[in-house]
Amino acid sequence: DTAVSQTPKYLVTQMGNDKSIKCEQNLGHDTMYWYKQDSKKFLKIMFSYNNKELIINETVPNRFSPKSPDKAHLNLHINSLELGDSAVYFCASSPVGGHTEAFFGQGTRLTVV
Amino acid sequence: GENVEQHPSTLSVQEGDSAVIKCTYSDSASNYFPWYKQELGKRPQLIIDIRSNVGEKKDQRIAVTLNKTAKHFSLHITETQPEDSAVYFCAANTGTASKLTFGTGTRLQVTL
Numbered sequence: 001d002t003a004v005s006q007t008p009k010y011l012v013t014q015m016g017n018d019k020s021i022k023c024e025q026n027l028g029h030d031t032m033y034w035y036k037q038d039s040k041k042f043l044k045i046m047f048s049y050n051n052k053e054l055i056i057n058e059t060v061p062n063r064f065s066p067k068s069p070d071k072a073h074l075n076l077h078i079n080s081l082e083l084g085d086s087a088v089y090f091c092a093s094s095p096v097g098g099h100t101e102a103f104f105g106q107g108t109r110l111t112v113v
Numbered sequence: 114g115e116n117v118e119q120h121p122s123t124l125s126v127q128e129g130d131s132a133v134i135k136c137t138y139s140d141s142a143s144n145y146f147p148w149y150k151q152e153l154g155k156r157p158q159l160i161i162d163i164r165s166n167v168g169e170k171k172d173q174r175i176a177v178t179l180n181k182t183a184k185h186f187s188l189h190i191t192e193t194q195p196e197d198s199a200v201y202f203c204a205a206n207t208g209t210a211s212k213l214t215f216g217t218g219t220r221l222q223v224t225l
Contacts, residue, residue, distance in 0.1 A: 043202060
């Protein structure tokens, strides 16, 4: 039974398009995140939500809009995709913010052509 | 904000040797320090973590040490095996503890 699942696993799209990535966790965690991993493997936090409320927005362009309909789901919508958005996007969740282990989803490899 | 530095960026060791990866952090209020292993094409997964009230923690061939005064912590892997080859990330939580900040990663290659 997958703990943190995100879809799709791969996403290839043209510049200028709008796309969404979905994430769900069945661990009952309060906190969910989006991380971006670039080609150099750097893992950078983008957003953090606690009980559906946005608590961290790490100066991400406003083309990126997260949405949390409930505490088990955190989706990421990206408008007007650019070449530089190509990366692996990881969703993660943790029981208590940064105090405890973050569990990662399998990642979504986004390629913008 | 929190800044986590990690060294080295790449590390090659022979099977059976030890590997050490070091991290420093900037936020003196940080109190949780996990280490993650990411195999090629896979998700990062926790391998060991340490809290600020402990100086060392071991789990079989893996150990982590923490020096709060100097604000650095290290991962030690003994008797390395080919399956230890992966990218390893250290992390530290912020003072507000609302997120984990990751180091830049170390690519460990264990050769036969």
